[in-house]
Amino acid sequence: MTTDIGAAAKQADAFLAGKKKADDTAFMLGRVLAEMGIRVGDRDSWPQLIGRASLSGEPSVFLGTVPLPTVRKLINALIYAESEQRSQRDQGHGA
Incomplete structure (x- = not known):
């Protein structure tokens, strides 16, 4: 194999690995959104x-x-999650 081909x-390997990782992440995000009642693929x-993935992967x-x-x-879900996290952290310090 010449260096150009190598x-x-x-x-190509880096691109494919990056694309697989991105596809897996998009799939998992889609699952999380579905749990929230948000339908991926629905215009509304x-x-x-x-x-x-970029060419560099x-x-x-x-x-x-x-x-x-x-x-x-x-936004509401993220704010709620952050406030819950802070509340648990504050309770941990007060105990």
């Missing part, structure tokens, strides 16, 4: 969620355009 093969809920997840009511639902 470099291209390594780049969350139209698009795609795993991607850096994984990323494209979230698409998310409707405002869905964003509000996520």
Whole structure:
């Protein structure tokens, strides 16, 4: 194998590994959203969620355009989770 072919093969392997990691992450995020009652693929809920990777293999997840009511639902869930976490942390220090 020449060095050009070897470099291209390594780049392809890195891309595929990154794409798999991104696809797995997008899948898990989709599952979490489904648990919250947010339907991926529904225009009114969350139209698009795609795993991607750069040629170097850096994984990323494209979230698409998310409707405002869905964003509000996520914000409320994150605020609630943060307040619960702080409450548990404060109770731990007071005990």
